[in-house]
Structures are given as C-alpha cells and as structure tokens.
Amino acid sequence: MPELALPRGVDLVVADSAQEVAGRLAAAVASELEQALAGRGRASLAVSGGATPRPFFEALSRKALDWHRVDVLLADERWVDVRDDASNTRLVRAHLLQHQAASANYVSLKQSGDSPEAGLAAVEAALAQVAWPLDMLVLGMGADGHTASLFPDAPELPEALAPGGGRRVCAVHPPSQRQARVTLTLPVLVAARSVALHIRGEDKLDTLRAACEHPGDIASMPVRAFLKPGLRIFWSP
Numbered sequence: 001m002p003e004l005a006l007p008r009g010v011d012l013v014v015a016d017s018a019q020e021v022a023g024r025l026a027a028a029v030a031s032e033l034e035q036a037l038a039g040r041g042r043a044s045l046a047v048s049g050g051a052t053p054r055p056f057f058e059a060l061s062r063k064a065l066d067w068h069r070v071d072v073l074l075a076d077e078r079w080v081d082v083r084d085d086a087s088n089t090r091l092v093r094a095h096l097l098q099h100q101a102a103s104a105n106y107v108s109l110k111q112s113g114d115s116p117e118a119g120l121a122a123v124e125a126a127l128a129q130v131a132w133p134l135d136m137l138v139l140g141m142g143a144d145g146h147t148a149s150l151f152p153d154a155p156e157l158p159e160a161l162a163p164g165g166g167r168r169v170c171a172v173h174p175p176s177q178r179q180a181r182v183t184l185t186l187p188v189l190v191a192a193r194s195v196a197l198h199i200r201g202e203d204k205l206d207t208l209r210a211a212c213e214h215p216g217d218i219a220s221m222p223v224r225a226f227l228k229p230g231l232r233i234f235w236s237p
C-alpha cells in the first residue's frame with residue numbers, strides 16, 4: 001500500500017496491474033449507474049480522456065446495463081477533429097461505446113466551430129439533454145495537478161472554477177498544452193453524486209502527495225477540489 005496522507009473519507013483502491021484496477025473501477029461505476037437507473041430511470045456518466053482510461057473503458061463496455069438510458073460524456077475535450085489521435089471523443093467511441101455500451105447516448109463536447117469559443121453555445125445546447133447532476137464522474141489527473149481541463153496555467157481558470165456562474169462548460173487555452181480545450185466547470189463537476197479518480201504510476205502518486213499537502217490552494221492544483229469525503233481513488237503502478 002503506498003504511503004499517502006489522504007484526507008478523511010477518501011478511499012484508496014490499489015491493485016497490482018492497470019488491468020485489475022480497471023476491472024474494479026468498472027464494477028464500481030456499473031454499480032453506481034445501476035442504482036441511478038433504478039432510482040430515476042436515467043443515468044449520467046462523465047469520463048476522462050488521456051492514456052489511463054483505455055482498459056477501464058474496455059471493461060466497462062462489457063457491463064450489462066440499460067445503456068440506452070445512460071448519457072455518456074467527457075469531463076473535458078481537446079478542440080480537434082474527432083478523427084484526430086488527440087481526440088478524447090475518438091478514444092471513447094473506440095473503447096467505451098462498443099459491446100453492451102454501444103447503445104449509450106453519447107453527448108459530445110466537440111461541436112462545429114473553428115475555436116472552442118465559436119462552438120461553446122452548441123456544446124451548452126447539447127449538454128441540455130444530459131440527466132444532471134452527474135451520477136458518476138471518473139476523473140484523471142495530470143502531473144501538474146490538473147483534472148478535467150482545469151489547468152493551473154489556463155488564463156480562463158478563475159472562470160472555470162467560479163461558483164454559481166450557471167455555466168456548464170468553459171473554453172480554455174493553457175499555454176502548457178498543444179490544443180485548446182473545453183472543460184466542464186468546477187460547479188458541475190463537484191455536484192456529481194459519485195466521484196472516482198483513476199490514476200496510474202508512481203509519478204501520479206507524487207502529484208497526489210503534493211496535492212494533499214496544501215489542500216486549500218485549488219488554483220495551483222485543481223484536483224484538490226475533489227479531495228474530500230466520498231472520493232474513491234483507483235491506483236495501480
């Protein structure tokens with residue numbers, strides 16, 4: 001078990017392999033979605049992109065659920081063509097929206113427009129069909145402590161973190177990143193009924209340790225906003 005001083009009420013699930021942790025996360029997510037479907041007849045799931053989630057998507061896609069009643073969306077997206085290798089939509093379509101999950105209602109954060117600002121109204125409109133608040137949110141985390149596309153160096157970060165703005169998405173242009181992005185805003189993300197953080201590797205544990213050290217400074221490491229009771233962290237080496 002890695003040495004980590006996590007805040008009270010935050011659970012850490014550790015497995016020996018990425019495959020095993022993916023299976024455990026998929027089981028936890030399927031259970032949350034099942035409960036939501038039983039409770040309100042629809043369910044909503046926001047997932048993250050990047051390199052980590054692929055085996056989790058594969059495992060979740062085989063879970064028997066009433067997927068046609070599940071809204072699936074991303075917590076953040078790069079403003080690139082959906083055929084581009086960097087597209088999170090491409091990743092979700094290839095690895096999650098298949099097998100049992102092929103009938104899920106995918107709501108894309110990438111709409112037409114040359115920039116995220118140009119497409120933002122269309123993204124907000126698409127998001128109106130999602131069953132809010134999110135039933136399940138699966139976040140990733142970067143080495144800089146970003147989660148979703150809440151990047152510490154994004155000039156638009158204050159806007160994306162602001163409580164009570166009523167906006168679900170925000171366009172961001174972090175200088176550290178090659179592509180402009182759209183991200184769900186912090187108020188929408190923290191309102192999720194259940195939140196998991198899926199991370200892999202020793203470097204991510206170091207980032208998590210740094211995040212736990214000064215929990216109040218969210219702008220420096222936005223992942224800190226989620227280090228609170230109820231969070232489940234899924235980690236493998």
Ligand SMILES: O=C1O[C@H](COP(=O)(O)O)[C@@H](O)[C@H](O)[C@H]1O
Pocket residue numbers: 048049050051052053075076077088139140141142147148149
């Ligand atoms: O750019 C992104 O990075 C983070 C972490 O990605 P990983 O490749 O280190 O797993 C991800 O959570 C976020 O959704 C994505 O857009």
